[in-house]
Amino acid sequence: MYGTSCEKFPADEPVSNMLVDSFGRKHTYLRISLTERCNLRCQYCMPAEGAELTASPQLLSQNEIVRLANLFVSSGVNKIRLTGGEPTVRKDIDDICLQLSKLKGLKTLAMTTNGITLAKKLPRLKECGLSLLNISLDTLVPAKFEFMTRRRGHDRVLNSIDAAIELGYSPVKVNCVVMRGFNYDEICDFVELTREKPINVRFIEFMPFDGNVWNSKKLVPYSEMMDILVRSGKELQRIQDHPTETAKNFRIDGHQGTVSFITSMTEHFCAGCNRLRLLADGNFKVCLFGPSEVSLRDPMRHGADDSELEEIIGAAVKRKKAAHAGMFDLAKTPNRPMIHIGG
Incomplete structure (x- = not known):
């Protein structure tokens, strides 16, 4: 009833052959994980015992990140999102933002942060060119926050949302992973955040990754979330989405902000996928849920020139599958913890 198709790509997005897969998908969006470290220990992201982190010398340096980003942007990528771990724990985050924002052809520099x-x-990140912001928050109850993240700081996240609004970010995107038995009862409360503020609440279906004890019973399908809001009396109006949009977006009468649903499990959007991932250790990943990775760090450190790196990237993109495995197959597919992959 609420679905949408993402099967056609805009013809006016010029990209090199390196970024076009065998199904004709043009990849203009690169997610770069800056670090595997994080100042939270979220249960759906990291195993309780923690995750073994890559040694610092094996992570990409600032110069290596910028070199690879420039290679992608010059080939047609127009949006970069910085992720982690937690990207703000990286000490040179300001300099990275400044250099990336100067890349010719880059339209959007975004970041996902806790x-x-x-x-x-x-304030400094905005001066350095950070143009779009996603802030993760899975509960409006401080005690639940401490349970889920194994850390304190709920009030600091709310302060950051307000600070972003005051600095003019509009909308400020708030990512909420919905889990039955945890925050399922807060869906309507989250929607209320959008009433008076330019906030886009993004409800995300719970996804399986190594160590997060995924259980299909915890999954709250998009259709069920919609039913909850409709029964509560919310009048949702569908927004026309870009063909590569991962979210299903809605306006609500009387609300300044908007509400979105990311339906990775129940209604995948693989046909419109334009995303690629560069991990903190320099591995290149063409699908969030696919186990396949190829190192760009190693050939780069062994003297590979740009044309050789482009060949490696292009070959990986061409191997990208039409769609990820089904929900239950994903739960059995080996994949790294989310802390390694990047949000």
Whole structure:
């Protein structure tokens, strides 16, 4: 009833053959994980015992990140999102943003953050070209926050959301992973955040990754979330989405902000996928849920020139599958913890 098709790509997005897969999908969006480290220990992201982190010398340096980003942007990528771990724990985050924002052809420099230390860093990050912001928050109840993240800081996340609004970010996107038995009862409360503020609440279906004890019973399908809002009396109006949009977006009468649903499990959007991932250790990943990775760090450190790197990237993109495995197959597919892959 609420679905949408994402099967056609805009013809006016010029990209090199390196970024076009065998199904004709043009990849203009690159997610770069800056670090595997995080100042939270979210249960759906990291195993309780923690995750073994890559040694610092094996992570991409600032110069390596910028070199690879420039290679992608010069080939047609027009949006970069910085992720982690938690990207703000990286000490050179300002310089990375400044250099990336100067890349010719880049239209959007975004970041996904947990918001713990964001408020004090955001003014400088905005000066350095950060143009779009997603802040993760899975509960409006402080005690639940501490249970889920195994850390304190709920009030700091809320302060960061307000700080972003004050600095003019519009909308401020708030990512909420919905889990039955945890925050299922807060869906309507999250929607209320959008009433008076330019906030886009993004409800995300719970997804399986190594160590997060995924259980299909925890999954709250998009259709069920919609039913909850409709029964509560919310009048949702569908927004026309870009063909590569991962979210199903809605306006609500009387609300300044908007509500979105990311339906990775129940209504995948693989046909319109334009995303690629560069991990903190320099591995290149063409699908969030696919186990296949190829190193760009190693050939780069062994002297590969840009044309050789482009060949490696292009070959990986051409191997991208038409769609990820089904929901239950994904749960059995080996994949790294989300802390390694990047949000």
